[in-house]
Amino acid sequence: MADKPKRITDLGSPDYKKFLPPVIAKNYGKWKYHEQLSKGTMKHVSETGDELYTVRIATPRLVSTDYIREMCDISEKYSGGYLRWTTRHNIEFFPAKDQMDALVADLKKRGHLVGGIGYGISNVVHTQGWIHCHTPATDASGVVKAVMDELHEYFTTKSLPARVRIALACCLNMCGAVHCSDIAILGIHRLPPKVNEATLANQCEIPTTIASCPTGAISPNPATKTVKIKAERCMYCGNCYTMCPSLPIADGAGDGISIYVGGKVSNARGPARMSKLVIPFLPNNPPRWPEVVKAVKHLVEVYAKDAKKHERMGEWIERIGWERFFKVTGIPFTYQHIDDFTFARDTFRMTPTFKWE
Amino acid sequence: MSKDVKTPMLDDLEKGAWPSFVKEIKTAAKKSNTAHDLLGILERSYRDKVTHWKHGGIVGVLGYGGGVIGRYCDLPEEFPGVAHFHTVRINPPSGFYYTSKAMKELCDIWDKYGSGLTNLHGSTGDMVWLGTQTDKLEPIFAEITAKGWDLGGSGSCLRTPSSCVGKSRCEFSNIDTMDICHTLTHKFQDELHRPAFPYKFKIKVSGCANDCTAAVARADMSIIGTWRDNIRIDQAEVKNYASKMNIAEEIVGMCPTKCMSFDGGALKINDKDCNRCMHCINQMPKALRPGKEQGATIMLGGKAPIVTGALMSWVIVPFMKLEAPYDNLEDLIRKLWEWWDEHGKNRERIGELVDRMGMRSMLESTGLPPVPQMVKQPRTNPYVFWAPGEVQ
Numbered sequence: 001m002a003d004k005p006k007r008i009t010d011l012g013s014p015d016y017k018k019f020l021p022p023v024i025a026k027n028y029g030k031w032k033y034h035e036q037l038s039k040g041t042m043k044h045v046s047e048t049g050d051e052l053y054t055v056r057i058a059t060p061r062l063v064s065t066d067y068i069r070e071m072c073d074i075s076e077k078y079s080g081g082y083l084r085w086t087t088r089h090n091i092e093f094f095p096a097k098d099q100m101d102a103l104v105a106d107l108k109k110r111g112h113l114v115g116g117i118g119y120g121i122s123n124v125v126h127t128q129g130w131i132h133c134h135t136p137a138t139d140a141s142g143v144v145k146a147v148m149d150e151l152h153e154y155f156t157t158k159s160l161p162a163r164v165r166i167a168l169a170c171c172l173n174m175c176g177a178v179h180c181s182d183i184a185i186l187g188i189h190r191l192p193p194k195v196n197e198a199t200l201a202n203q204c205e206i207p208t209t210i211a212s213c214p215t216g217a218i219s220p221n222p223a224t225k226t227v228k229i230k231a232e233r234c235m236y237c238g239n240c241y242t243m244c245p246s247l248p249i250a251d252g253a254g255d256g257i258s259i260y261v262g263g264k265v266s267n268a269r270g271p272a273r274m275s276k277l278v279i280p281f282l283p284n285n286p287p288r289w290p291e292v293v294k295a296v297k298h299l300v301e302v303y304a305k306d307a308k309k310h311e312r313m314g315e316w317i318e319r320i321g322w323e324r325f326f327k328v329t330g331i332p333f334t335y336q337h338i339d340d341f342t343f344a345r346d347t348f349r350m351t352p353t354f355k356w357e
Numbered sequence: 358m359s360k361d362v363k364t365p366m367l368d369d370l371e372k373g374a375w376p377s378f379v380k381e382i383k384t385a386a387k388k389s390n391t392a393h394d395l396l397g398i399l400e401r402s403y404r405d406k407v408t409h410w411k412h413g414g415i416v417g418v419l420g421y422g423g424g425v426i427g428r429y430c431d432l433p434e435e436f437p438g439v440a441h442f443h444t445v446r447i448n449p450p451s452g453f454y455y456t457s458k459a460m461k462e463l464c465d466i467w468d469k470y471g472s473g474l475t476n477l478h479g480s481t482g483d484m485v486w487l488g489t490q491t492d493k494l495e496p497i498f499a500e501i502t503a504k505g506w507d508l509g510g511s512g513s514c515l516r517t518p519s520s521c522v523g524k525s526r527c528e529f530s531n532i533d534t535m536d537i538c539h540t541l542t543h544k545f546q547d548e549l550h551r552p553a554f555p556y557k558f559k560i561k562v563s564g565c566a567n568d569c570t571a572a573v574a575r576a577d578m579s580i581i582g583t584w585r586d587n588i589r590i591d592q593a594e595v596k597n598y599a600s601k602m603n604i605a606e607e608i609v610g611m612c613p614t615k616c617m618s619f620d621g622g623a624l625k626i627n628d629k630d631c632n633r634c635m636h637c638i639n640q641m642p643k644a645l646r647p648g649k650e651q652g653a654t655i656m657l658g659g660k661a662p663i664v665t666g667a668l669m670s671w672v673i674v675p676f677m678k679l680e681a682p683y684d685n686l687e688d689l690i691r692k693l694w695e696w697w698d699e700h701g702k703n704r705e706r707i708g709e710l711v712d713r714m715g716m717r718s719m720l721e722s723t724g725l726p727p728v729p730q731m732v733k734q735p736r737t738n739p740y741v742f743w744a745p746g747e748v749q
Contacts, residue, residue, distance in 0.1 A: 008502035009420055010546040012448060013517075016525075016535050019454040024525050031528040033643040044526055052526065060376040062487070064385040064392075065464035065473040072457030083460075085453040085477050087521065087570055113376065127480060130402035131378075131395070132428060132444060132487055134410040139402065141378040142370055149373030174661030175480045180574035180669065208703070214664045239663050245412040252406035265573050267566035268636040269613050272573045272669060286403040287366035310611055310640070342666045 021082040021094045023052050039156055040114035041100060053100050054092050057112040058123050058148075058155055061089040062131065062141055070110075078103040088123040090116050113156050119163060121154035121300070126168040127176045129187075135238055136170035137187030137255040138284050144168055146288045147185070147296050154300070161307040161316070164300060165264065172237045180263040182313040183296060184275040191254035192217075192234040193247035200226040204244035212243040235341070257282045257292050261299060262314030273314055278329070280336035302329050321355050364400040382474065391472035391488045394438030398430055416443055416491050418498040422552040424508025425494055441490040445471070445497060446483035446509035448542065451535035452522050453478065459504075466500045480575075481559060482519030483509035513704075514552035515545050520562040521569040523582075528642060529635065530564025531582030531651035532679045537562050537686070544687050554694065555701030555710075559659075565647065566635045572659070572670070577707050578690065579656040579670040580679075586648035587628040588637075594644035595624045608637050652678045655689065657719075658708025668708045673719075675730035692723040717742070 017025065027046035034044040037053075044052040059067075071091055075083040079093040086092060095103045107114055116122040124147070127133065129140030147166070154160060167178035170187040178184035201224075209227060210218045217233035218240060226246075241249045259282070263275030278299075282291040299313075306328060307316035317325045326333050339347045370379045382399070385392035398409050413427035426444040433440035447463070463484075467473060472488030479485040489497065498508065509517035518541050521527070523534030541560060542549065548558075561572035564582040572579035598604060604619045616630035617637065624644070626637075638645045655677055656670035679686060696719055697707045711719050720727055 007419070007499070009507075010550060011502055011505060011507035012543040012546050012549075013507070013539055014448075014450050014459075014505045016451040016454060016539055019450050019456050019459065020525060021454075024454075029524040029533070031524070031526060032646075033528055035643075044528070054526075058376055059477065060378040060381055061476055062378040062381055063475060063477060064381045065468050065475070066384050067381055068460055068464050068475070068477075072460050075457045081457040083455055083457065084522075085455075087453075087478075087482075087519075089477065113374065125480070128476075130399055130408050130410075132410060132442065134408060134412050134428070136408050142403070145370050145373065145375055145377060145379075148375035152374045169661070172662050174663075174667070177480065177571065177575040177659075177661045177667075179661065179667040180571060212664070212704070237663060242663075250407045255406065263574075265568040265571040267568065267634050268639055269611055269634060272568065274574075274667065274669065284406045286406065287369045310607060310636075 019082070021052075021080055023050055023094070026050065027052070036118045038114075039117055039120060039159075041104065042117055051097065053095055053097055055095060055100060055103055055107070055114060056086070056090050056092050056116045057107055057114050058116060058152075059085075059089050059091055060141065060145070061123075061126065074103070074106065074110075078106070086116075086123075088116070088125055090123050113152060115156040119159050119161065121148075121151055121160070121164050121166060123155070124148060124166045124168060125176055125178070125181075127170045127174075129170040133170060133175075135173060135241060135250075137172075137189050137238075137250065138170050138257050139286065140168055140170045140176075140187075142287055143185060143257070143289050143292060146290075146293050150293050150297050151300060160300070160304050162310050162312045164303070164313060166296070173242070179260070179274050180265045180272055181275050182261065182264060183299060184260040184263065185292065185296065186258050186260060187255065188258045188281070189236040189238060189249050189251065189255050190281065191249070191251045192229050192231045192236065193238075193241055193249040195221075195226055195229060196246040196248065197224050197226050200244065200246035203246045209240055209244040209247070212239045214239065252284075256284050257289070259292075259295055259299070262312075262317050264312050264314055266312075269310070270315060275314075277337055278325075278331055280334060299329065324355065324357075327357070362397040362400065364396050366403040367396060367400050385473040388468065389472045389474075389488075390438035391442065392438075392474055394436040395442070395472065395474070395488060398432060398436045398439055401432070410442070413443075416494065418494050418508070421508060421550045423511035423514050423550060426511055427491075439488065442472075442488045443490065443494070445486040445489060445494070446479065446511055446517070447486065447501065448507050448509040448517050449478060449482060449484050451520050451538040451542075452525055453482075454525070462504050463501070463506070466497065466504070469500075470497045481509070481516045483517050508550065510549045510552075510557075512552040513554045513556050514550070514558070515548040515554070516557055516559045517549065518542050518560040518562065519570055519576075521564055523562070523564040527564055529567065529638060529647060531584050531647055532562070532564055532580070532653050533681070534562040534564045534580075534582070536681060537580065537679060537683055540681065540683055541687070541690075545690075548694070553698075555697060556704045556706050558694070558697075558707065560690075562653075566633060567639065573656060574659055574667075574669055575661075576659050576670065577657065578693075579659055580686070581654050581656065582651065583633050583654050583676065584648040584651045585676060586650040588626055588631065588648060589646040590624060590626065591644050592623050595619075595641065596622075598641045598644055602640070604641075608640055611636055652676050655686070657693070658706075658711055660706045660708055664704070665709050665712065668706075668712075670708070672731050673723075673725055675728060689723060689725075693719070696722040715742075 169176035260275035520534035520538035561576035655674035659670035
């Protein structure tokens with residue numbers, strides 16, 4: 001075994017300093033201000049007088065190694081071989097000032113979308129969906145592609161009153177933690193899990209399966225040595241399926257998409273807040289999810305028309321009130337909109353003061 | 358590899374202006390059977406409207422309890438290329454800056470052993486390599502570590518910490534987010550690679566209250582930069598902004614604490630009333646900057662809905678100075694983990710444990726004092742616990 005190299009472990013993240021463009025390494029902690037130059041470009045100025053130019057493009061999040069190599073080649077040509085990914089799946093290049101226009105032109109010529117900065121729609125944060133996940137109620141990449149094919153101009157050219165952050169999670173596990181987004185697209189199930197009597201006893205631990213249910217809907221079934229599910233208590237979170245593969249919950253007709261709005265993580269003007277349910281269900285209609293695309297576009301357009309400058313979607317809704325929101329969007333208000341889970345009473349209104357039309 | 362299957366639904370998603378993930382899968386499919394069969398099985402999901410992936414098995418590399426997600430499809434005879442479709446999580450550098458040389462080296466490794474498809478980045482912030490087989494995991498691990506890379510976290514462990522760009526490019530940042538993220542990742546290598554917690558634990562670091570990493574929503578521990586002294590004002594630049602925007606309406610009028618006034622000449626801020634929300638600084642970065650007494654607010658408990666409902670993190674330390682090597686922060690995190698390990702049930706996030714046990718239990722065991730910044734308001738109910746000794 002003498003020729004076997006020593007096994008290396010616990011290296012952790014590589015040192016970020018190795019990957020910083022020289023102008024960033026030199027001015028680290030010294031940045032003074034920035035200016036947005038266009039929807040896809042900005043300039044940062046340092047106390048030393050140095051300038052940093054950034055050009056941003058959208059990616060589809062799921063990319064091939066050939067795509068990454070193309071980005072690397074572009075970075076070598078214009079950006080000193082340095083590039084950066086943003087937390088919303090965009091790529092940024094750092095060209096010298098006199099290279100910026102050529103870089104933007106080259107990116108556009110290659111078919112990339114330059115944009116995503118400032119008041120508009122940046123890239124959509126999303127999850128894996130049918131590409132890789134075992135619990136999804138919808139696909140992720142396909143819905144995002146369909147929605148952004150319709151809204152891409154808000155990334156590249158069109159402005160909105162403020163940032164509109166769209167995020168998608170394909171089930172209630174919410175790997176995407178979409179619950180503080182201006183528009184959250186969330187995959188949901190609507191039917192209780194089915195008990196696979198043949199496999200459950202061998203595949204699952206019954207006490208942990210029962211304990212996994214937040215509403216106490218699961219109880220032992222001594223007759224079959226499996227479990228029973230009280231359907232009226234189930235709110236289809238799928239947590240039991242995570243613990244027990246013999247409780248499949250996915251259903252082609254039952255599954256679909258719900259839409260929540262008005263959340264944000266920024267504290268500017270008012271605190272970060274959660275998104276609220278506005279559309280309880282839209283069907284899964286691959287490959288283009290037309291109902292979802294239409295609904296999201298409609299929400300963006302009504303907001304764009306009615307909100308004041310700097311108002312995020314949630315701030316706009318709080319100003320006009322929920323009753324007016326449902327009126328101006330034409331979205332019907334249903335039983336599903338009224339909370340009946342843990343924190344429900346916090347959401348009930350306790351005043352007789354309304355803005356009547 | 359399956360025979361060539363028709364993928365009419367996916368083909369439709371090659372059209373349109375937005376970058377297409379289908380185009381990416383097809384690019385990878387030219388070189389990889391795994392990517393080729395991913396197309397087939399994904400088209401089947403588009404037709405059936407359900408996933409074709411099964412629960413993961415336990416796969417990984419020697420000595421680690423995480424970093425690889427086992428994945429198998431339910432149609433292995435039809436799509437043998439994705440019979441195994443494991444995911445490898447690679448811990449990225451803080452701030453997601455890369456050199457083309459390093460990226461190309463990683464691409465070469467991934468092409469050799471996997472589908473050639475990746476997510477940049479996954480929800481927690483790892484570089485996600487999608488689609489490989491069990492026997493490739495050790496060779497992948499040997500090659501990435503030889504180039505200075507390591508796996509990220511998965512399972513009931515510390516997940517890969519993540520940060521915003523911080524001081525590398527942002528003048529708003531009150532803390533060195535990238536260095537904090539990097540340092541914590543290295544301090545906690547054992548907790549990251551060898552799951553020993555009740556459930557997952559996520560750390561995200563944002564440099565200011567704009568919270569570009571969404572730490573408040575997406576992390577059990579949210580570290581958010583702030584300052585305590587006065588906003589720095591450049592009145593000459595205020596004048597320049599006055600010619601481009603309506604300061605009275607857009608800045609003063611939208612200030613949530615009404616702590617500012619503008620008479621057409623100078624902008625006045627009553628910093629005692631300012632709550633450091635960032636609105637005015639966001640709009641006038643050339644004229645206004647955070648103060649110089651900088652640090653972070655430490656918040657706890659953020660998570661997605663499973664099991665008891667989605668939570669946003671809440672304040673446990675209103676202001677903490679954060680200077681390398683951040684031993685004060687490490688100390689607090691270790692105390693929190695100790696309390697959670699002691700009391701947490703299987704698959705109970707730390708925020709849910711605070712809900713179940715109460716803030717007092719957590720505060721007493723970490724030594725944090727109760728302060729008014731922790732609450733929106735004091736309690737309104739009379740159901741108050743008194744500890745033995747508090748009643749004389």
